[in-house]
Amino acid sequence: MKRTLLSMIVATSLTTAAYAGDMNTDNKWEKGAKDAWIDGKAEATLLFNGNLDSFDINTDVDNGNVILTGKVENSVDKKLAEELVANIDGVKSVDNKLTIVENRKDMSEDSMSDDMKTAYDKSTSELTDAKIATVIKTRLLMDTDISGFDIDVDVEAGNVTLTGDVDSDAERDLVIAIAKGASDVKDVEDNLRVVTETAMN
Known part of the structure; x- marks a missing residue:
């Protein structure tokens, strides 16, 4: 009886540990999937905006924090890209590292x-x-x-x-x-x- 009880306790402990491990994996997978969704949504939002040349803008997402890199023509485009991305569900913050490259001579x-x-x-x-x-x-x-x-x-x-x-x-x-x-x-x-x-x- 004691041996059976001991076996049950060990089995339960192992199952709980395995389940906890699975939950951690699931959480990591969920975060990764959410970041990928935000990244896709950000790229689509910038792409469908007629006022931006989105091919020069890169988006990277880490745990809901978006980093914008690349080039835009002026400060208005830089602000516009940031505001459009900041409005997407799940975005926690936007780190706007876009570089302004003037086409005309200053x-x-x-x-x-x-x-x-x-x-x-x-x-x-x-x-x-x-x-x-x-x-x-x-x-x-x-x-x-x-x-x-x-x-x-x-x-x-x-x-x-x-x-x-x-x-x-x-x-x-x-x-x-x-x-x-x-x-x-x-x-x-x-x-x-x-x-x-x-x-x-």
Whole structure:
């Protein structure tokens, strides 16, 4: 009887140890699979963004922490890449190591004529507006509580205009909060319309 009891205790101990080992392996596998999913999602998000040359951007993921390396043309593209990746589910942090490589010759503001300065400022402003619109639209499309395809996002000089249909006041508040939360946004104009199911029938 004692020998049988002793055998059962040993067997139970070995099974528990093996199970604990399997759990550690499972946890490592889960983390690896999650990192791979985040990496794939990050690459796809950057690839489908029309404002970025994603072939020059590399993403590496370690336990939910994303490292961006590669080249972009300006600081707006650098910020845009970071914001798009930071918004992906499961991303804990983004280490933005992207290098800015200007295509045109650097010119100091002193050497620019007034017309050139105006054109440069307009170009920078348009890039920033495009970045804001892309970030907001991406966040709306990725949020499962929002019907992002029904919402238009227009940006001019940092001022965002939201138009389209939402299902409830809560959804409208969420859309506005997302728009206000994007970097470089100065103001948000709400032209959203709450369309209830009864009204639609």
